[in-house]
Amino acid sequence: MTQTVEPTHRQLGMTDSEFDSVVRILGREPRPAELAMYSVMWSEHCSYKSSRRHLGRFPTEAPWVVVGPGENAGVVDIGDGWLAALRIESHNHPSYVEPHQGAATGVGGILRDVFTMGARPIGLWDQIRFGPLDEPKNRYLFGGVVSGIADYGNAVGVPTVGGEIGFDPCYSGNPLVNVMCLGILKRDQLVLGTAGTPGTVAVLLGNSTGRDGIGGASVLASASFDNESREKRPSVQVGDPFEEKKLIEACLELYTKGLVVGVQDLGAAGLSCATSEPAGRAGVGMEVDLDAVHVREPEMTAPELLMSESQERMMAFVDAANVEQVLEVADKWEIDSAVIGVVRAGDTLTIRHKGEVVAEIPAASLADDAPLYDRPRARPSELDDVWATEPRLPDDLDLADAVLRLLDDPAIGSSAWVHEQYDHMLFLNTIVGPGADGSLLRVKGTNKGLAVSTDGNGRLCQLDPRRGGARLVFEAALNVAVIGAEPMALVDNLNFGNPEKPEVMWQFVESVAGISEACESLGVPVVGGNVSFYNETEGVDIYPTPVVGLLGLADPVPNEPPRIDRAEEGMEIWEIGPEPTASLAGSSAERIVLGTLTGRPTAPDPEVARQVIGLVRELAHTVPVLHDVSDGGLAVAIAEICIASEVGATIELGDPSLLFSEDPHRVVAVFEHGAVEPPGDIARRIGTVGGVALTLGDATIDIATATDAYREAIPRRMTS
Amino acid sequence: MRTAVVQFPGTNCEHDVVEAVTALGGSAELVWHRDTDLSDFDGAILPGGFAHGDYLRTGAIARFSPVMTEVFRLADSGAPVLGICNGFQILCEAGLLPGALIANRDLAFICRLVEVEVADTDTVLTRTATVGQRIRIPLNSYEGNWVDPTRRGRVVLRYVDDPNGSQQQAAAVANDRGNVVGVMPHPERAIHDFLGSSDGNLLLEGFLHSLAPA
Amino acid sequence: MRVRIEITRRPEIADPQGTTIRRALADLGHEQVERVRVDRVIHLDIAGDDRSAIESQANEMCRQVLANPVLEDFSVEVLG
């Protein structure tokens, strides 16, 4: 029997033609360390080789954009001398392998992307999706991910002020864990990921380098998932929020003192990335000495040192004259530091280990010459049939029972079980925290507030990725408008299946188009994002699940921002926005009552969207309650107001399809009679607050019963 | 009258405490845990966070920081010393307060506004409050469950609804003299109505009043 | 019967807690301490007297909930 040994490049996940490109670039066979570097840098996760040519579709420009896509985080100008930095990142595959540490290190990674820019991180948002909670495995994953985010976020000292929770069987073998971070900085503190000019010194800060997570993010996140994934377990990384907290404070002190030329975090692809990217960006070369790297384990090889994804490390580029001071700051904060390299003229990245040159490559080639694929695309053939089948509620539907079932759904019910495990109050900025439509953080010393909403909806995007993608943006915009903010910039996290399947590529490109069109219509630039492919298990892809994070600026912050717990006996209930159609395609009612996924979601209307967003933003300064209509439609939106305000309501409308419709651009407003006069063509009165029950046409739901269902939706499942 | 706000590696509420004290007209300054001279200060606050990552046990490593010698001296002299959340845990580990803090009954981190009732007004935290008075301040801890096998501790604030299993529903505890107090919920997080409550000011005012020689 | 389960972190997995404690001990003058690792011991009282049944049940519990198979190894000892 002959045993065939896979060539090294294939073991590292590289195709034969990618290997040939390396040979062509170098004009020779790569050395082992060089091959290691190309393999991680050219992985799907780091190179965006399947997605890059499509991401160019995003609109990225606006007068307030300071840094667009391409750096570690996007940066926008919010006035008064302040900038905001934002980015979103996924940790889907690591979180399936080890939910607690996978989620924790995801938080650590996104924080580094933001404080790399010179910003102090002030808020985190998590978007997490799992299979149904009646399966023990999913409860384990959900509980582990939430405790991982809590452990890391709380201890690192950055509040988690919002997010999203979803459940669907398509995520059972592949949960989604996305995290967004927002930071603020003074204009003159902006730092970029550049290596600077020849003579600049590279200082590695923070954790020691170990074998943990060798090729972790890049390999795990760049291939399909199957039972072999168990074998990849040694690549699990353990987060150390304490080290990261010290690293944040040390870096911020370096920025305030003006001691760095550039900074790059060490995330996926570790040292390979943190040397080649900054050098490539600056158009310089670099000499690196791996023997200077502080290590956790003895006898590490050069490829291991270059591929390790050990957490909580940063690379600072420093003028030679400032090195002493930089090391002192590191000492003060009790973090390790090591001078590991120096920038050289030219474009060659030379890496030495034990006195020998182990790599000598054009620095920019790792990023710039990465393969670029135009993968085939095909519209799923069954889509016409799916669109032709409108979901219809049964004529004998028990409306009250259906509303209670929706409120008891863990994706709709109260998120308190999750967000009360997160410190969401640190820094005294949280004016509107988790559990509301969007979050609102004040910017101290100004009248401004930063509003953020994150939104994803795999079901809508499965039915129509273009309309779905666009509707996410409009929904996020409405969510920041209800707290008085104007949409300003967007980051996106594109969670998709296997890009080698033409249907998945089609979904991807359609979603990008939908998000782009909506952003263009609102004048919102995309300033950064992330792509996560290969979210499939045993050949079955997840629903296409792009997630958007929208930053809005409230200027000024409303004196009393609308909240859903401020409805009072006798107030009027209005619906603002277009009259809904009876379409239930992709809605929560379709999922919970019918258990199907069919029909074509209603198209968004950019003109109406702009009108409603503008109107709502003004109302946010005067109206006590504003709540956007989303999951569960009008019925759930009003029930949530009643539950939070501990009061009943009467709605004349009794048609379940209209009450459960999730058609876009709609908001519920509650206010005293005559307090405001919303324009009649876009707003209509639909009911009155009062009593102890919610009455929808002929159906009556006791608020105490509704409250129970809503509050217990997650806890009763997690403690069963 | 100056308050030292002690910053350990891993502390994260220090700036919030400075802001809260300053907003009330007090004067607060950060001191690093390696500082060894607090002679310019009239009192100290050990703020919340995760000193040394909460590794080993919460507060266990922090209590050995060089600055603690000065905290002991202040406590000894009768000056007001307040530990908030992680600071409370450190004061227990240091033996300046009785008992210890263990994991919450339900083994989950709890961050939410809670209601507490004033049980004792003869302390630097509650001297401007009245017994039985109820106030709302945010809890934010995993190890907030106070146990005291000696049953000697003076309970200063009690939770109205027991969130974490704390003995005698204690939310704040004092030493015999009443000048060293540990409080698990965060008064500095309840200083503006737009943050959900401004009841924390009552407690911080008590502390500031105590800085003046009696 | 009394069962003793020791759960140890796998050697290749990073141990930030151990590292931090080592530093703290060095600060306190115990520089001779070269490595620190913190593990868990779980004592169970289990009703019954079939030693081998109890042993296999304890192993099952470790695999199910007590240990995290990704990060930890475990050993079971029936003390009797």
Added chain:
Amino acid sequence: MRVRIEITRRPEIADPQGTTIRRALADLGHEQVERVRVDRVIHLDIAGDDRSAIESQANEMCRQVLANPVLEDFSVEVLG
């Protein structure tokens, strides 16, 4: 030398972790488990070869910092 320190929670102190684990085990069908207690084991590698000096140093570290006397007892074993 390798030193093994076992830190046990005093019986009179509540053990939320033990209680929670017992409940979780019962939910999984292990109702025979009557009690669960979770303790910590700390392994130290200490430079030197004077067994008794190392033992007394380890005891000192326990009293000082590794154990909390309010909650815990400890035992030290020099493994050699």
